[in-house]
Amino acid sequence: MRTSSVGKILGALGLMFLLSSPFTLFFTSGSVALTAAKAVAGLVLLGVYFATHFQQFGQVATRRSSFFFGTSVLLGVVTLGGLVAVNYIAFKKNKSWDLTRAKLFTLAPQTSTTLGGLKEKVHALAFLPPSHPYYDTVEQLFRLYQAEAPEKFGYAFKDPQRNPDLAAKYQLKEGQATVVLVRGEGASASHTTLNTISEQELTNALIKLNAVGTQKVYFLTGHGEWPLESEPPAPGQPSDSLSELRKQLLQEGYTADELNLAGQKEVPRDAALVIIAGAKTPYTPPEVEALRQYLAAGGRMLYFAEASVEPKLDTLLAEYGVEVDKGIAADPQFNSGNPYVLVSMFYGEHELTRPLRQRKLNLEFPTARSLTVLRQGMAPGVTAQAVVLTSPFAWVETTPDADATPSDGEKSGQLTLVAAAMRDTKSAQDKRFDEARVVVVGDSEILLDPNWGHEANRNLVLNALGWATNQVEKITIRPPDREVSTLEIDRDMLDNIRFVSTDLLPLSLLGVGLAIWLSRRNK
Amino acid sequence: MRTALAIARKELSIYFTTPWAYAVFTAMVGISSFFFMGLLQTFKDVQEMAQAFGWGQMPPDTVAYRNLTDGVVVQLWGVILIVTLFVAPFLSMRLFAEEKRNKTFELLMTTPVSPLELVLGKYLGGLGIIGATLGLTIVFPLMLSAFGSSASGTVLEWPTVLLGYGAVLLWGATCMAVGMFISSLTESQMVAALLTFAVMLPWMLLRGLAQSAEEPVRSFINYLAFDAQLSNLLKGVLDLKALVFFFSVILFSLLLTHRTVEAQRWA
Numbered sequence: 001m002r003t004s005s006v007g008k009i010l011g012a013l014g015l016m017f018l019l020s021s022p023f024t025l026f027f028t029s030g031s032v033a034l035t036a037a038k039a040v041a042g043l044v045l046l047g048v049y050f051a052t053h054f055q056q057f058g059q060v061a062t063r064r065s066s067f068f069f070g071t072s073v074l075l076g077v078v079t080l081g082g083l084v085a086v087n088y089i090a091f092k093k094n095k096s097w098d099l100t101r102a103k104l105f106t107l108a109p110q111t112s113t114t115l116g117g118l119k120e121k122v123h124a125l126a127f128l129p130p131s132h133p134y135y136d137t138v139e140q141l142f143r144l145y146q147a148e149a150p151e152k153f154g155y156a157f158k159d160p161q162r163n164p165d166l167a168a169k170y171q172l173k174e175g176q177a178t179v180v181l182v183r184g185e186g187a188s189a190s191h192t193t194l195n196t197i198s199e200q201e202l203t204n205a206l207i208k209l210n211a212v213g214t215q216k217v218y219f220l221t222g223h224g225e226w227p228l229e230s231e232p233p234a235p236g237q238p239s240d241s242l243s244e245l246r247k248q249l250l251q252e253g254y255t256a257d258e259l260n261l262a263g264q265k266e267v268p269r270d271a272a273l274v275i276i277a278g279a280k281t282p283y284t285p286p287e288v289e290a291l292r293q294y295l296a297a298g299g300r301m302l303y304f305a306e307a308s309v310e311p312k313l314d315t316l317l318a319e320y321g322v323e324v325d326k327g328i329a330a331d332p333q334f335n336s337g338n339p340y341v342l343v344s345m346f347y348g349e350h351e352l353t354r355p356l357r358q359r360k361l362n363l364e365f366p367t368a369r370s371l372t373v374l375r376q377g378m379a380p381g382v383t384a385q386a387v388v389l390t391s392p393f394a395w396v397e398t399t400p401d402a403d404a405t406p407s408d409g410e411k412s413g414q415l416t417l418v419a420a421a422m423r424d425t426k427s428a429q430d431k432r433f434d435e436a437r438v439v440v441v442g443d444s445e446i447l448l449d450p451n452w453g454h455e456a457n458r459n460l461v462l463n464a465l466g467w468a469t470n471q472v473e474k475i476t477i478r479p480p481d482r483e484v485s486t487l488e489i490d491r492d493m494l495d496n497i498r499f500v501s502t503d504l505l506p507l508s509l510l511g512v513g514l515a516i517w518l519s520r521r522n523k
Numbered sequence: 524m525r526t527a528l529a530i531a532r533k534e535l536s537i538y539f540t541t542p543w544a545y546a547v548f549t550a551m552v553g554i555s556s557f558f559f560m561g562l563l564q565t566f567k568d569v570q571e572m573a574q575a576f577g578w579g580q581m582p583p584d585t586v587a588y589r590n591l592t593d594g595v596v597v598q599l600w601g602v603i604l605i606v607t608l609f610v611a612p613f614l615s616m617r618l619f620a621e622e623k624r625n626k627t628f629e630l631l632m633t634t635p636v637s638p639l640e641l642v643l644g645k646y647l648g649g650l651g652i653i654g655a656t657l658g659l660t661i662v663f664p665l666m667l668s669a670f671g672s673s674a675s676g677t678v679l680e681w682p683t684v685l686l687g688y689g690a691v692l693l694w695g696a697t698c699m700a701v702g703m704f705i706s707s708l709t710e711s712q713m714v715a716a717l718l719t720f721a722v723m724l725p726w727m728l729l730r731g732l733a734q735s736a737e738e739p740v741r742s743f744i745n746y747l748a749f750d751a752q753l754s755n756l757l758k759g760v761l762d763l764k765a766l767v768f769f770f771s772v773i774l775f776s777l778l779l780t781h782r783t784v785e786a787q788r789w790a
Contacts, residue, residue, distance in 0.1 A: 065786075072782040079778055083771040090767035091746055099682040100759040130737055157738055485590040485673035486570055487563070494567070497666060501556035505662065506549045513545025520540070 004052050011049025018042030094147070107144050111203045115149035118210055124155040124202075125180045127163075127172055138179070138197050145202070183209045190250070215272035215469055217249055218259035223311055224280030226447060228258055242277060244452035248462065254469075261287040267294040269432070273469050275302045278444030282312035292316055296379070298425035298433035300468040304444035305369040320421040321374045321384025322440045327398035329370040329415050329442065330406075334391040339404050340367050344417060346389040352420055352439070352467045353387055353460070361456035363388060363417075368443040370396050370415035381424035387439075388418035388460070417442045418460070420467070439464045526636055530644025531651065534618075538652045544614075551610050551656050558602040559595070559663045566594040591671050592680045596664050600687040600757050603660055607653075607695050608727060612719035614652050615702025616712040618645045619784075623710035628787070638784040642777055646703055653695040661688060683759030690756035693769050694749065698723055700776035707783040723749075 021039040024031070098106040107115075124142055128135050135157070142155040160167040170180045170193060179202070182191045194205045219228055219242070230241035249256045259268070261283075267274060267290055274294065283291075295301060295316075303317065305324050314324065330339040342365045347353040356363070373384050395412035397404065406412055423436040441464065446457040489497070538544045569588035573581050578589065588594040622628040631641065664684050671678035702719040709715050729748035733741045745751040752765040 068786065072786070076778065076782065079775060083775060087746070087764070087767055087771055090764040094762065094764040096755065096763060097761040098759065099686055099761055101680050101682070105755075105758065105760045130741060131734055135734075159737065485592070485671055485678050487567060487591060487667070487671045489567075489670050493670065494563070497563070497670065498560050501559055501663065501666070502553070505556065505659075506553040509545050509552060509659075510549045513542040513549065516540060516545065517542035520542075 007049045007052025010045045011053075014042045014045025014047075014049060016042070017045065096147075105144075107148055108199060108203070111145070111199060112148055114203050114206050114210070115145065115152055118149070118152045118206065120183050121152050121154060122206060122209060123182045124153070125166070125170075125182060126155065126157045126197075127160040127167055127170075127178045127180065128157060129159045129161065130157075134197065141197065141199060141202065179205075181205050181209050190254075216255045216257060216268075216270045217273045217275060217465075217469075218257055218268070218271050220261060220274060220276050220279070221258045222260040222262055223283060224278070224309075226277045226444065228256060240448055240450075242447050242449070244449045245447050245461070248452075248458070249465075254465075261290050264290055266290050267299060271299065271432075273300045273302065273465065275304070276311075276313070277302075277304045277447050278306040279311035279313070280306055280309045282310065288313065288316055292319070294432075295320070295423070295436045295438065296425065297428050298423075298431045298436050300433070300437045301439075302464055302468055303438065303440045304447060305440070305442050306444050307367040307369060317438075317440060318374060318377060319379040319382070320423065320436075320438045320440075321378045321382050322419045322421060322438070323372040323374055324440070324442070325370045325372055325396050325411060325415075327369075327396040327410070328400045329365075329368045329390060329394055329417065330397045330400075330404060331390050331394040333393045336364060340397070340400060341365070342368055342390055342394070342417070344388055344390055346391060346414065348386045348389060350385055350387045350420055352463050353418075355463060356456060356459055359459075361459060363456045363460055364446075364454055365417060365443040366445040366451065368417050370394070370411070370417060371419050371440055371442055373416055373419050379423060382421055383423075384419055384421035386416040386418075387420050388416070390415045390417060418464075420464075437468045439468055524640075524643075526640040527643040527647060530636070530641060531647035534645060534648025535651045538614075538648070544652060547610055547613055548656055548659060551606060552659050552662075554606050555599070555603055555660050555663065559599055562595045562598050562602075563667075566591065569594070590673070590680075591667050591678055592683050595667060596679060596684050597687055597757055597759075599660075599663060600691050603657070603691050604694055604727075604753065604757075607657065607691065607698060608723055609720070610656060611653060611695060611698030612702050612716040612723070614656065615649055615699050615719060616706055616716040618649055618703045619707040619780075620710055620712045620715045624712070632784075632787055638781055638788075642703075642781045642784055646700065646777060646780075649699040649703055650696055653699050654692060657691055657695050660691070664688075680759065686759055686761060687757045690753050690765075693756075693766075694753060697749070697769050697772050697776075700773040700780075704776045704780040704783065707780045 017038050019042075021035045021042065024035045024038055098104065124145075126135075126138050126142070128138065139155075139157070142153075145153045146155060158166055160172060170178075170191065172178050172180075172193070178193055178195055179197055180191050180193050181202075182189055184190060190209065192205050192209050194201050219225065221227070227241050228246050229243050246256045254272070259271075259274070261267070265286075271294070274291070291299075291301070291313075303313070307328050317324065328340055329342060331342050332339055334343045334345075335341050336343050344363045344365070345360070347357045370390070371386075373386050378384070392414045394415045395406040395410050396415065397406075398410055399407075419440045421438045421440075423438075424434070425431050425436050426434045441460075445451060446454070447461060452458060566588050569581070569585050573585070573588075587598070619628065622631060636644075664679055668678050698719070701722060702715070705718045705722065706712075706715040709718070726747075727749045729744055730750045733744035733748065733751075736744060746764075746768070752762075752768050755762045756765055
């Protein structure tokens with residue numbers, strides 16, 4: 001075979017290698033090394049072609065047509081460059097007009113207002129693999145949000161399998177379609193997650209993220225409450241602090257701080273929530289009075305009881321319809337091997353536990369106090385409700401060290417473990433919020449670092465926190481829809497339409513064509 | 524421009540006096556009406572089911588069948604886009620290839636007609652014939668408008684219907700531009716048609732490749748895919764970037780055709 005023929009074949013192969021190298025990178029192996037090897041091999045083979053046809057090129061260069069070819073290539077490249085630039089600008093600064101009557105593809109006014117009111121840029125991270133069926137839908141939604149407020153909303157897609165560290169950081173479950181909204185950067189970043197992705201959910205998540213950023217949560221101290229951070233524990237010993245809870249609060253956008261009420265006349269004005277986590281010594285009357293005034297003005301409080309101690313808050317709690325029973329709750333059937341370590345899947349009808357009920361999660365209380373929801377003797381405007389209960393077989397063990405069986409005089413039946421109360425404070429003087437909210441939980445140990453890994457308990461605490469601090473009503477965005485239109489035709493009419501469209505119309509056109517063909521043939 | 528219009532008029536008169544064009548019209552209407560009846564029957568069945576059980580009990584994927592615009596017309600335009608993919612190459616194939624095969628192309632080049640006028644004239648002629656072919660399909664929404672009913676009295680959302688129709692025409696115009704360029708490269712009409720189809724089909728379905736790609740490659744491929752660019756227009760959203768993209772493809776195809784025609788003078 002002649003050298004020029006071999007050169008031609010090699011050149012063709014080289015061109016094939018070179019042109020298909022992006023395909024290797026993006027669609028087949030994804031290997032940069034293989035792509036580079038293919039591209040280099042292609043260039044070498046093309047080089048062989050040029051070397052074997054060098055003389056021919058020299059002749060062509062002198063031809064008149066070469067000038068035309070050169071200018072054409074130049075013109076093509078310049079035009080293509082211009083068009084690419086115009087398209088790039090159009091892509092980046094796209095304008096679109098929703099011509100549908102119900103504005104089906106336009107964001108709701110509530111969303112526009114929410115985006116406009118964002119204090120900091122929010123970044124949405126969608127943990128979806130590229131092959132996920134909702135990928136395009138979510139991207140379209142994000143694009144609308146970004147077009148509405150480019151400086152306040154950004155987004156990115158992350159494949160959870162390729163970014164396991166990031167997925168772990170946000171505690172995402174495998175196979176779950178999740179969007180994480182992150183506000184701020186670094187240590188001060190706060191985030192919230194959502195699983196169902198719709199405009200309503202996304203906008204509500206933005207509202208939540210925008211609102212919680214400024215909320216301060218105070219942990220009361222001075223009465224043996226669990227500390228936010230403790231001294232390093234002895235080797236092998238678990239840390240009895242609330243550092244994991246604190247970390248979670250920071251991630252959720254709250255600021256956590258300690259507060260000692262001794263010598264204070266009132267709870268600070270910036271308190272969005274006060275938490276009493278396992279107080280072991282009695283509160284003084286001025287401290288109780290400060291809490292009473294705080295709640296009467298629409299304050300929010302979470303109280304986590306500690307076993308076998310009385311911090312003298314019973315009068316205050318009774319005003320909010322909750323009494324902490326003397327003794328420890330026990331259950332012979334729904335426990336985790338010890339009648340005092342209760343397992344509960346019994347939820348009251350309350351929005352606080354709705355997500356837990358939906359996910360059928362079992363709560364676990366290491367040593368819980370049971371509660372009584374009072375029906376009288378409360379402060380005006382208070383309504384209290386049982387939120388989490390034991391099984392119907394439980395009882396209150398008043399002498400847990402002596403025996404673990406129900407005795408005469410001990411309360412038994414389905415006991416309350418978590419209760420929530422609300423009080424209308426719209427007309428209160430110097431009010432903080434329109435409504436006071438109190439959640440009483442029969443166990444404080446669920447907050448400790450070693451127990452924080454229990455998913456159901458963590459959900460309970462965070463839901464209680466969210467419910468108690470909730471100041472923003474969720475908005476409802478009704479998905480717009482086109483007007484319902486019907487086709488009022490009977491079977492005969494449908495047959496007529498079928499006849500016209502599939503029979504008469506095509507045949508008429510065919511007939512015209514036939515007539516033209518015949519008339520031309522006869523000419 | 525007057526010369527270009529004269530060429531376009533001549534092209535159109537040739538098209539409309541050949542039985543070939545009517546065969547294409549028949550195919551377009553026949554296939555479209557077949558799908559139209561299928562969609563109409565499905566729409567009617569879903570509506571009857573919804574009347575019996577209520578829309579709340581219906582599966583989520585039946586939501587499009589709440590109205591004729593989404594349930595029939597938007598879906599019909601989607602079908603017509605695919606049919607156009609098959610029809611357009613047969614309309615564009617003869618634009619230059621026929622002239623070359625009949626050896627009239629050299630003759631044409633000796634006339635005082637500039638290559639630009641020739642290309643524009645041929646393209647306008649092609650645009651006329653694809654417009655006429657696709658124009659026949661407007662009869663389907665008109666029929667729906669005549670037989671359907673709704674609470675407000677307007678059966679179809681005409682802005683959405685017409686924007687979708689505009690998208691179909693834009694797609695047809697793009698197919699004709701690419702087809703004309705390919706036709707200018709060969710003297711075999713069949714080769715021109717097959718090549719046009721071979722180029723347009725993968726280009727149309729490029730979006731499928733994007734499914735497995737990550738950003739920013741995904742966005743890049745989606746931008747190049749005709750299918751992705753048309754999806755918003757079909758739903759009733761006028762997208763500026765889609766218009767820019769389609770006009771860019773048309774413009775570049777016309778430029779390439781012009782250079783190919785011009786090359787005859789320099790060969």
